[in-house]
Amino acid sequence: MDSFMEYYFDEVFCNIRRDGLNQRLKRRELVEYFNTVITGCARGQNKSDNATCKSFVNSALRFHGKCKTDNGDVCLMGKYHDMLYIAMKLAFDWSLQDNGVVAALLDELYACEGTFERIFLGAIFGTSAPYFLAGWKSDFHDKEENVSALVFFLDHATNANLEYTEGSKIYRFIDVPLESCGKASPVRVVIQMGAAEILMILLRFGARITADHVSTNPIESILDRLKEYNRKYPYELVTCLKLSLRAVPRMNFTVDKNSMKHLELPDDYNYQRRVALQKYGEIVEDHLLPTSRCGLRPVELKHLCRCLIRQMLWENFELPFGIKKLPIPLSLKRYIDLMDD
Known part of the structure; x- marks a missing residue:
């Protein structure tokens, strides 16, 4: 496979126009071509399809890296970069199991884009x-x-x-x-x-549900959209809200304390409760926003434990498959995996 790819890049790839792989149709044609090549090389060399696909992806990464190095460590883009997406598609098609090779492919994509x-x-x-x-x-x-x-x-x-x-x-x-x-x-x-x-x-x-430079906490955006429907809530939005609330310990609303200075509130005042009742009172009344997740009542201990366990698994790159390794009943595994509430 390596010898074939060297010949391909030296004798065939150089004849493709720089923008020759910009169209999806052209990339798909090349994917089909390499699928056939991988099958033939695997049989001819008596290797597994997975090993042959790994050789192809490695060859594509080496070629892209060489072109990038020759250009002052700047990606040439065009067909040279599109080869990474052909490698990405083939890695998926053949369910490439080599973690290091797939990781190297993702790293190269990020370095360019x-x-x-x-x-x-x-x-x-x-x-x-x-x-x-x-x-x-x-x-x-x-x-x-x-x-x-x-x-x-x-x-x-x-x-x-x-x-x-x-x-x-x-x-x-x-x-x-x-x-x-x-x-x-x-x-x-x-x-x-x-x-x-x-x-x-x-x-x-x-995935982290947090506020960023774009706007406030994404869960607040769900609540704001639900308010627009006059209590006729879309199923998909309600489902998104319920799933999101399973993944965070509690809802933290954006609070503008400066606008409340004139109220002379005590230092320990529960601003979260005020926002929940004044801004999202109808959603709370309709039981879409649990009182235990918005500052009206203490959060359930079971839910806090779920969030802590998931945090520890996340820190060790064990979500979601590490949940299966926990010595706990299946019902609790489903609960920690956000399947149940």
Whole structure:
């Protein structure tokens, strides 16, 4: 496989126009071609398909790295960068099990782009929407395959303990901001979309629900949208709210204490309770926002334990699969894995 790829890059790839792989159709044609090559090389060399796919991905990474080095350590983009996405698609198609190789592929993608939106956006919006958002079309065939690919790369990124630095911030793979969505985190975009299925996947893998430079806590954005429906709440939004509340110890509202200075409130005043009742009183009355999660009553000990256990698992890159290793009943494993409340 290595000899074939060297010949391909030296004799064939050089004849492809620089923008020759910009179209999804051209990339898919090349993916099909390499699928055939991988099958043939695996049989001819008496190797497994997985080992042959690993050789292909390594060859693509070496080629991309060499081109980048020759250009002053700057990616040439065009067909040279698109080869990484062909490697990404083949790694998924063949369910490549080598964690180090897949991690190296993700690292190379981030080094060039600073985002993983081409893995996330197709799963969130489907195959067509990314073209209008970012000017490219997903390399995966449909939304179902995009979701499967997202889980595949989430699994590898977690097992490889991948983290990425942007300025003073360190992100896990699952939390790297999406450039085409105003640098919002994937979980924030999913919540704004009301995509409960994708939200469940992200939360199980430990996506952080926090305020960022984009706006306040994403859960507040759900509550603000629910207020607009005059108590006729959409099912998807309600589901997103319930799932989000399972993943955080309690709701922390944004409080402008300066606007309340004239009230001369005591130092230990419960501002969270005030916001919950004044701003989201109807949602509390309708039992969509539990009183134990918004400062009206103490948080349940069981829920606090769940959040603490998940935090420890997250710190050790063990979400969600480390839950299965815990010596506890199945019902508690489901509870910690956010399946039940």
